[in-house]
Amino acid sequence: MTTARQQAETLFHTGNQQMEAGDDAGAERSFLLALAQDPGLAEAHANLAYLHERAGDAAAAEARYRRALALSPDCLQIALNLGSLLLDGKRFAEAEAIGRQALQIAPGEPAAWSNLGVLLACMKREDEAEQCYRIALALDDGYDKARFNLSYILLRQGRFDEGWRCLEARNWYEYLNRHFTFPRWRGEALTGKSLVITIEAGHGDMIQLCRYAAVLKSRGASRIAIICHPGLTTLFRSLQDVDAVFSITGELPSNGWDYWSPPLSLPRHCRTDLDSIPARIPYLAADPAGIEVWSRRLSTTARRVGLVWKGSPGFENDADRSLPSVALLAPLASVPGIQFVSLQKGRGEDEIAGAPLPLLPLGGELQDFAETAAVVSALDLVISVDTAVAHLAGALGKPCWLLLPDYRTDWRWLTERTDTPWYPTLRLFRQPAGGGWEPVMARVGQALREWVAG
Template identity: 45%
Template sequence: MATLPTGEPRQEQQPQPHAQQRPVWPEAPRSAGPYADALAKVKPLIDANAPMSNADLVQALNIAAISSLGLKQPEDAERYWRRVIDVQPDSVEAYNSLGIMFKGMGRLDEAEAIYRQLLSVRPDYVEGHNNLGAVLFDLNRLPEAEAAYREALARQPDCAEAYHNLGKLLHAAKRFAEAEKAYRKALQLQPDLVENHVHLGNTLQQLDRLTEADDAYQRALAIRIDIPEVHHNRGIVLKTLGRLSESEASYRRAIAFRPNFHLAQFSLGSLLLSIGRYEEAWRLYESRYEQEGNIHHHSATVLRCPRWRGEPLAGKRLLVWQEDGLGDMVQFGRYLPLLKAQGVTHITFACATALRRMFKRIDCVDDVMSHGEALLRSNTYDTWTSLISVPAYLRTTIRTIPSALAVNVDPMLVQQWSERLATLPAGRKIGIVWKGNPKHHNDANRSVPSLAALAPLWSVPGFSFVSLQKGQGEDEAKAPSAKQPLLHLGSDVTDFADTAAIVAQLDLLICVDTSTAHLAASLGKRCWVMLPAHDVDWRWLRDRNDSPWYPDTVRLFRQAKDEGWGALIERVREALGNVEF
């Protein structure tokens, strides 16, 4: 995108109808101080319609516009630049300046209009097509933006900026292979532009070509070392590559260059959690509340009582606010009794519908309500917290993790579901969940592609299988093949109270990383969790087949690097054949 002109604008020579002395104009100011002085010199001439040539008038108007913008008077700047266009209809500088100003102010429709007006006058103006594309991109009109960038390139095939912008668009459209080609073309034309290397690295990361992405980030940092975002992005790549100490160092460099880089703090916290360095990790993980635009920052903004940060709770009314996943609430529900033990007089848990019936049966919870109701009443509480924040203020270490939440199963629901389970043949009952939430950022890796992939498990004698699958995967469960004997209950489950009543009657749960794993483990049921090789959640730590969060119930089956689900499921089958109950 072009930048606002700061010097004297270029003008074509205009014939002068009358000989006259040429005014001596001040240069357009380059810092805040001289703006008022420059405007004071040209404004009287403009306002008085002093006799001058068109070229001199255009120059005066440009100086007035730039000075007005420097004085934060965009309405005046707009008026002056529009007068330039009236005097000199093909003044690309005036059109561009207006377009840039409108775009910067978020007046995108007006920016589009001014660029289209420019192109109607100068259809061969490459920068106009490129800048129009940038506006259309911001308007999320990607096909039109792409057409504008390609028009710029058709007119000037060596326009590096248009290739770079086209790459950004193709990346946003998830056309990553095409985006890579556009960025590489931009790099051929402009090899020392740091943004080209950075955005190429981002695209290669999406293509899962992580070593190449790291190379691109390193080239960017060789050009300019002090870009926090690049250190952060490189930290993500290094973490995924398993180069954890280098990842940590990269995150710390990002924070060193920008101490209030909350996303980097959060990423470092997540890394440290994944390797069990909880003492520092929890504090860094709290930085999620400082990241504008995410749900945690929103919670801190809308709730009308202070957020708890470890202050004494004796005699206080506490609102516990769910802002993370269902499984998170089950895992960290173990902190509710500890909060109550701090002397809290009343705990209200605001949560999703799926959790309410189950948490109403938790002894230390005094009230359960919807988020909407709790928000309206939030001013009646002394303080609020998220369950995942509690370990930061209770200083939980890997050795002091509290016992799992004691789930109180409704006996009436147990009886109700036992009638369905009684239709199974005699033997052990194994629950299965093979897909997680499709909206999860790592769902493509952590969910098993299909129910059919679990077929090796059916060959182990003496077991019946119960599907607790909800959402994606339900259709498969409703119509399993003849070789996949399966009692599917997931579609009839309404909430976690139902799920708890079913799991309480099973002998084992085999699942991917989903909320049901936390529920089963909290119920004291044996739970085998199948984990992907890529981007394993921090709560499962690294390089171990057990979990300190559920030391007596959870067994972890991890994909090896470059191992598919088939090999992992075969290992689960072998374990199932050898298990003793």
């Protein structure tokens, strides 16, 4: 006779198979049926928690994780999952308590140390976070998650030598390694050689790092190609040191070149430190005819200021880097003599009608970054959250005021500085400790008055 426990385990395994097949609804039913047979099956509670978390129901996920951990207090993975959930909700003290519990469960497990390091880094306790990552690596030098996490602290602090080396722990470009028949570049001599800079990460990353084409040419490379997002192909053809541009959605070369490299590896192999960041600005250019076309849409008497208040919702820290509402732009409205131009495209465009200041809505008309570059080139200033448009303005040599969150500020903006060696024309406006956009926008409003008056 089959026991209730055996029936529960059979249903649990069925649920796992359904979850792996993407049938979350079927998996949830199986896990619930398993628990009806055996309410103490911790693994079923944990997997239900994971499904709730994936569906965006954090409260239900937390309840299930806590029940699972109570039933199986020595299960490291449940503790790690619960800690990550609490961190996502910025419940730092509770997350730290669970993180310490995870270390008690498995003090020799590198994942426990690395996860605690992530939490401490988010809390700006970077010395403690670094120690956690190094303990994880001492336990297992091949635990690349810890090395990758460590890279962000090092780069944010300007410790580029070790930071670039640790950043090599990422491995999200393996498909390109399989595609190319020529080797990856790891710093070999480039005289007379050709190299393909591949696509990596987002549009902003590509705009920031395409500058290395000129560095590679200065090291003797005979030909340089770039593989990029479709929206960047026309713009990148303005790069003087690039011989070919390929869209990632088109046909890509698999042979005929000597080397390939992900762009985020170029600073390491070009030995970039804080004092040697290539900053020959501008290194991108808009089409003069396009600038003329868009200029006709703009004021000829007022200062022209472009605005971007939201980034892509898919970015991991978007809830913090984007303004939650266009209403936060209100302190800019009282500054006279300015035509405000919305460069917002897609998400955020629906807020324009309710904006607290008049906006010329051009963002929705822009078909690619070449057109965006033409508009930006016709402006006097860009004010933007941390998105690709800010990188574009910097690469074009256009003055740009960058609005930065206090929580998980991107590594490339370093710490505390109001300027950036990556883009000399950028001015950084940071949230105060603990966050909040109101103080930032009040400072931006005052700076804008001084800018107009000056």
